[in-house]
Amino acid sequence: MFSKKQTADFSKFDTLIGKNTSFEGTLTAEGTIRIDGKIKGDVKVEGDIYIGESSQVIGNIMGSNIIVGGNVDGNIIANEQLRLTSTGKVIGDISVKSLIIDENGVFEGSSKMTTNEINSKHKSKKSESSSVEN
Numbered sequence: 469m470f471s472k473k474q475t476a477d478f479s480k481f482d483t484l485i486g487k488n489t490s491f492e493g494t495l496t497a498e499g500t501i502r503i504d505g506k507i508k509g510d511v512k513v514e515g516d517i518y519i520g521e522s523s524q525v526i527g528n529i530m531g532s533n534i535i536v537g538g539n540v541d542g543n544i545i546a547n548e549q550l551r552l553t554s555t556g557k558v559i560g561d562i563s564v565k566s567l568i569i570d571e572n573g574v575f576e577g578s579s580k581m582t583t584n585e586i587n588s589k590h591k592s593k594k595s596e597s598s599s600v601e602n
Contacts, residue, residue, distance in 0.1 A: 482515070487522050501531075503538075510542075521555045528560075536573075543577075 482499030485491060489505035496512045503511070504520040510527045511517065517531040523538030530545045536556035544550060544558060549566040552558060552573035563580040 481518070485523075487520075519556070521553075 480500065481502040483497045483501040485495075485501070485503045485505045485507065487504040490507075491505065492508045494510045494512065495501075495507060498514040500516045500518070501511075501513050502518045502520060503523045503525065505522075506524045508526045511525065511529045511531070513531040515531065516533040517529065517535070519525060519529075519534070519536045519538045519540065521537040525538070525540045526542060528542045528544070529540060532546065533548045533551075534544060534546045535551045535553065536544075536558055537553040538556065540556075540558045541560060543560045544562045544564070546562070546564040546566075548564075549568065550562060550564040551568040552570060552575060554570045554572040556570070557574040559576045561577045561579070562575070563582055565582050567579065567581070569575055
């Protein structure tokens with residue numbers, strides 16, 4: 469399912485937002501997170517994110533490997549892979565290394581494919597400009 473270099477382990481979750489849970493604000497976490505409830509705000513995870521079929525996220529999402537089975541209204545940045553399942557719907561722009569959209573998955577927005585090479589060049593230019601400014 470994921471690249472050979474890095475595999476996501478969705479068998480155990482460090483954080484779970486349950487089906488009957490609503491959250492408003494910025495959610496920041498490490499590890500693997502599963503969202504089955506409703507979130508209004510940004511989700512920033514140093515790890516993998518699973519968005520269940522019953523979930524609704526209104527806000528931007530950042531993570532490594534992201535699986536969307538519910539509804540997302542916002543932009544997504546996946547450092548590795550973004551997968552929209554057959555029940556997943558994303559309305560917003562995405563920036564990903566790898567993209568999979570299952571049959572009947574819905575994506576409305578623009579996409580940008582990234583690579584480690586591009587990211588490292590960008591970081592190098594950023595650090596060079598920082599040292600020039602100092």
